[in-house]
Amino acid sequence: MRPTPFSALMFAGCLSAAQAAAADKPVLTVYTYDSFVSDWGPGPAVERAFEADCGCDLKFVATGDGAALLSRLLLEGGQTEADVVLGLDTSLIAAARASGLFAPRPETPVRFALPVDWTDPTFLPYDWGWFAFVYDRTKIDTVPADFEALAASDLSLLIEDPRSSTPGLGLLLWIKAAYGDRAAEIWKDLADNIVTVTPGWSEAYGMFLEGEADMVLSYTTSPAYHLIAEGDDSKAAAPFAEGHYLQVEVAGKVKSSKHAALADRFLAFMTTDAFQNVLPETNWMYPAVTPSGGLPKGFETLIRPEKSLLFSPEDAAGLRDGALAEWQTALSR
Structure with a gap:
């Protein structure tokens, strides 16, 4: 049925009122x-x-x-x-x-x-949450227990750029907190394991799921997604003896x-x-505030680091440029 001029005017008026x-x-x-x-x-x-x-x-x-x-x-x-x-x-x-x-x-x-x-x-x-390296337990038999073991392995890694990504910056601070003056040495040894540095977390994790590397820098909570949303318990976070950096x-x-x-x-x-x-x-x-319903079933299966590493905001800011230079030097070789 075609609208009458009056109904058309009414519709136009209602639309204008809604837009206003x-x-x-x-x-x-x-x-x-x-x-x-x-x-x-x-x-x-x-x-x-x-x-x-x-x-x-x-x-x-x-x-x-x-x-x-x-x-x-x-x-x-x-x-x-x-x-x-x-x-x-x-x-x-x-x-x-x-x-x-x-x-x-x-x-x-x-x-x-x-x-x-x-x-x-x-x-x-x-x-x-805590930063962690996530892997597929069906593909990796020997899981490194710390950064030194990771660097000594032939496992391939995906990490995020610390200049654009908070996980990437968190990794710099994680290694600095765990190794102090030895951080440059750790980065030198890790450089051969790193296959790609992505701008952000989404790109790195997506590449990991496509099989582009053995491990990806993510969070201890990342396996919960696969378990709860997909019913897939194959993903796990590697517990590191040095502790894990807190975000x-x-x-x-x-x-x-x-x-x-x-x-x-x-x-x-x-x-x-x-x-x-x-x-x-x-x-x-x-x-950050415990919800009334608590955490979803499946979170109880996640690793809980025995040691949390964290610099104060001021210390993190003071260490950033030096840690970034160590990272850039190691990966440019």
Whole structure:
């Protein structure tokens, strides 16, 4: 049935009203890393949950991996469109704070379930985990017990670039924390094992799943994805005797945000079940606030490092350039 002129005018009027209402909604822009906003990441569920209550449009902008995220923000400075940055970690906090681009976060009444005390007034932790090398247990019989054994093996490795990726930077700090002045020697010995250095975690893990290398730099929690989502128990994280480097991922409010109150509301939302419950089975990390339902079945099978390694944000910043130079020298030979 063809619409009458009156009904057509009514439809046009309703459409215009709907478009106007949508235009009136404030847009909260959150810069984050690629995997967070992927179809299988936390982004879609977080967006639905927050928008159902905020009367706003939550807009995620993927910027690559975590270190690339900070680089973009520093480049844009006070002209950035970001209201919130989600995906930095303790290795980047000092540089982020020194930029002067972040405002204090709102106080939260929750107790953080972290392996370390958290008192930072600017950055809000939302999840955490340990870095690890992940492998396929059906393909590797002898698993290296430390970095020296790994370097002495003929196993091929995929790692991420520390200049663009928080796992890549975490590996630099992991080796530095474990070996100190011997870090350059470890990198020299590891260089022959490394087949590819990728810009970010997603690229490296995807290549590993395609069989491009024996092991990939990832997290102790990565095997949970395969076990829970795929029913596949073939993937495992190698426990290292030196201990494992800890990553705490954080979010911060940008000082130049035009929606400061809404940004505070989003940060507060990040500590609730609606956000924290999503993380274990989408970001595959430990939530920073224990969700009411606890961790999913399958997380109890993961390795739990006996020793956690972690530099303070200030020490990590001070060590970064020297550790990066050691890495570059080793891999350029």
